[in-house]
Amino acid sequence: xxxxxxxxxxxxxxxxxxxxxxxxxxxxxxxxxxxxxxxxxxxxxxxxxxxxxxxxxxxxxxxxxxxxxxxxxxxxxxxxxxxxxxxxxxxxxxxxxxxxxxxxxxxxxxxxxxxxxxxxxxxxxxxxxxxxxxxxxxxxxxxxxxxxxxxxxxxxxxxxxxxxxxxxxxxxxxxxxxxxxxxxxxxxxxxxxxxxxxxxxxxxxxxxxxxxxxxxxxxxxxxxxxxxxxxxxxxxxxxxxxxxxxxxxxxxxxxxxxxxxxxxxxxxxxxxxxxxxxxxxxxxxxxxxxxxxxxxxxxxxxxxxxxxxxxxxxxxxxxxxxxxxxxxxxxxxxxxxxxxxxxxxxxxxxxxxxxxx
Numbered sequence: 001x002x003x004x005x006x007x008x009x010x011x012x013x014x015x016x017x018x019x020x021x022x023x024x025x026x027x028x029x030x031x032x033x034x035x036x037x038x039x040x041x042x043x044x045x046x047x048x049x050x051x052x053x054x055x056x057x058x059x060x061x062x063x064x065x066x067x068x069x070x071x072x073x074x075x076x077x078x079x080x081x082x083x084x085x086x087x088x089x090x091x092x093x094x095x096x097x098x099x100x101x102x103x104x105x106x107x108x109x110x111x112x113x114x115x116x117x118x119x120x121x122x123x124x125x126x127x128x129x130x131x132x133x134x135x136x137x138x139x140x141x142x143x144x145x146x147x148x149x150x151x152x153x154x155x156x157x158x159x160x161x162x163x164x165x166x167x168x169x170x171x172x173x174x175x176x177x178x179x180x181x182x183x184x185x186x187x188x189x190x191x192x193x194x195x196x197x198x199x200x201x202x203x204x205x206x207x208x209x210x211x212x213x214x215x216x217x218x219x220x221x222x223x224x225x226x227x228x229x230x231x232x233x234x235x236x237x238x239x240x241x242x243x244x245x246x247x248x249x250x251x252x253x254x255x256x257x258x259x260x261x262x263x264x265x266x267x268x269x270x271x272x273x274x275x276x277x278x279x280x281x282x283x284x285x286x287x288x289x290x291x292x293x294x295x296x297x298x299x300x301x302x303x304x305x306x307x308x309x310x311x312x313x314x315x316x317x318x319x320x321x322x323x324x325x326x327x328x329x330x331x332x333x334x335x336x337x338x339x340x341x342x343x344x345x346x347x348x349x350x351x352x353x354x355x356x357x
Contacts, residue, residue, distance in 0.1 A: 049338075049339050052301075055301045055302065055303065056301070056302045056339060057295070057299055057300070057301050057302075058292075058299070058300045058301075058302070058335050058338055058339050059298050059299050059300075060298055060300065060335070060338065061298055062297060062298060065298075065331075068331050068334050069330060069331060070328060070330065070331035070334070070335075071328070071329050071330035071331065072294050072326040072327060072328050072329060073278065073281075073326065073327060073329045074323075074324050074325065074326050074327075075275045075276070075277065075321055075322070075323055075324065075325045075326075075327060076275070076276065076323060077273045077274065077275060077276075077323055078273070078274060078275075078276045078313055078316075079272075079273055080272055080273070080274045080313070080316055083264045083265055083266050083267055084206055084264075084265050084267055085262050085263070085264060085265070086203055086204055086205050086206065086217075086244065086262070086263040086264075086265050087203070087204050087239065087242045087244075087260065087261075087262070087263065088201045088202070088203045088204075088219050088229075088249070088260070088261050088262070088263040089201065089202045089203075089239060089258070089259070089260050090199050090200070090201060090251075090255045090256060090257050090258060090259040090261075091199075091200040091201065091202050091248075091257070092257045092258065093193055093194075093200055093257075095173065096170075096173075096174050096178065096193075096200070097194065099166060099169060099170045099173070099174075099182075100170070100182045100190070102166055103163065103166040103167065103170060103182060103183075104182075104183075106159060106162050106163045106166055107163055107183070109159050110156070110159045110160060110163050113152065113155050113156040113159050114156060116152050116155075116156075117149070117152035117153050117155075117156045119152075120145070120148045120149040120151075120152040120153075121149050121152075121153070123145050123148070123149070124142075124145040124146050124148070124149040126145075127141055127142045127145040127146075128142060128145075167179060170182060171236070172236050172237075173236065173237060174200075174235075174236075174248070175232060175233035175234060175235055175236060175248050176233045176234075177189075177232040177233035177248065178200075178232065178233070178248070189250065192250070193250070196254040197253070197254065198250045198251060198252060198253070198254070199250070199251040199253065199254050199255040200232075200248060200249075200250060200251075201219065201229055201248065201249045201250070201251055201255075201263070202235050202237070202239065202246055202247075202248060203217065203219075203229075203246070203247050203248075203249050203263050203265075204238070204239050204242040204243075204244035204245065204246050205244055205245045205246075205247055205265060206244055206245075206265070207243075207244060207245060209245065209265065210245050213231055213245070213247050214231065214265055214266045215230065215231050216228060216229070216230060216231070216266075217229050217231075217249060217263050217264060217265050217266065218263070218264045219249075219251060219255075219261055219262065219263045219264070220261045220262045220263075220264075221253070221255060221261070222255070222256060222259060222261070226264075227251050227252055227253055227255070228251070228252045229249035229250060229251045229252065229263070230249060230250050230252075231247060231248075231249055232247070232248040232249060232250055233247070233248055234246070234247055234248070235247055235248045249263075274316040274317065274318050275316070275317050275318070275321050275322075275323060276313050276314040276315070276316060277291050277305060277314050277315040277316075277317060277321065277327060278314050278315075278327070278329055279314055279315070280329045280330065280332075281327040281328060281329045281332055282305060282315060282332075283332045283333055283335075283336050285302075285336060288304065288305075289304075289305040289315065290302050290303065290304055290305060290336075291303055291305050291315075291321075291327050291328070291332070292327065292328040292332050292335050292336075293321070293325050293326065293327055293328075294326040294327075294328065300328060300335055302335075302336070302339070303320055303321065304320065305317060305320075306319075306320075
């Protein structure tokens with residue numbers, strides 16, 4: 001009996017120890033349950049915005065730059081010819097074509113009457129010789145030939161005056177170059193104008209260019225493009241609303257008649273070298289243009305671009321930037337947005353205002 005009693009006591013003690021351990025674990029859980037829970041969501045990375053020497057500096061990690069497809073490009077010099085702005089008006093060509101057609105018809109009549117007057121004059125000379133030679137023709141025949149000759153000469157004189165008047169009108173309205181090109185049926189200038197491959201411009205140049213108007217200028221088209229134009233001749237008619245020296249130019253493409261636009265006229269001053277900031281690098285803040293320059297791998301400085309420095313090449317600057325400066329050409333607006341975010345708010349929310357509650 002004694003061995004069985006001992007065995008029973010051992011089993012009872014083992015069961016009691018196991019039950020006590022279970023009760024202790026239930027009432028007093030260990031740290032593993034709390035520590036093994038899912039980790040807290042990481043806070044969204046915050047950019048660092050500082051003001052250094054009066055310039056705003058945004059720090060963005062390279063990982064964020066790559067994810068945002070941030071691109072930079074070095075600044076380079078470009079040769080810039082100084083220019084001034086003038087007014088240009090697209091001239092209606094219908095009066096020019098009408099005058100040219102009338103002039104062509106008058107010249108054709110002039111050629112016909114010139115030949116006719118020559119024939120009638122020769123006929124009168126023959127009749128006169130025959131009349132003087134023992135009156136081989138009647139006096140009436142001689143008088144008739146004289147009348148025909150005089151009538152042809154009168155018509156020739158009238159037509160000559162008409163041609164001269166049309167030439168003068170053409171020259172007074174459209175200048176020497178177009179007046180000189182009008183007699184040529186195969187004129188390349190008129191072919192381009194009539195086919196719509198060119199447009200006639202009246203450009204009012206500054207008074208300082210009276211003696212040396214540039215051979216080539218550019219004008220702003222209504223679609224925003226820049227169109228080249230070639231000098232023709234001085235314009236006899238001026239724009240009454242603009243003071244200056246009027247000249248005719250031909251644009252290299254058709255433009256709507258009556259359009260008033262800006263012309264960019266090269267100045268006599270020598271060309272200069274200036275840095276060109278691409279338009280893609282410009283962000284507008286406070287009504288002024290700015291550009292971000294990468295000053296370190298993860299640091300970007302916002303710098304002011306002087307107003308009025310824009311051109312067809314980009315924004316031209318001579319101060320505030322240096323050759324080789326790496327400006328942000330893609331993602332500059334993202335940097336500006338990052339700069340404007342409230343700083344120093346640690347939150348796991350994607351949008352801090354959502355955490356107000």
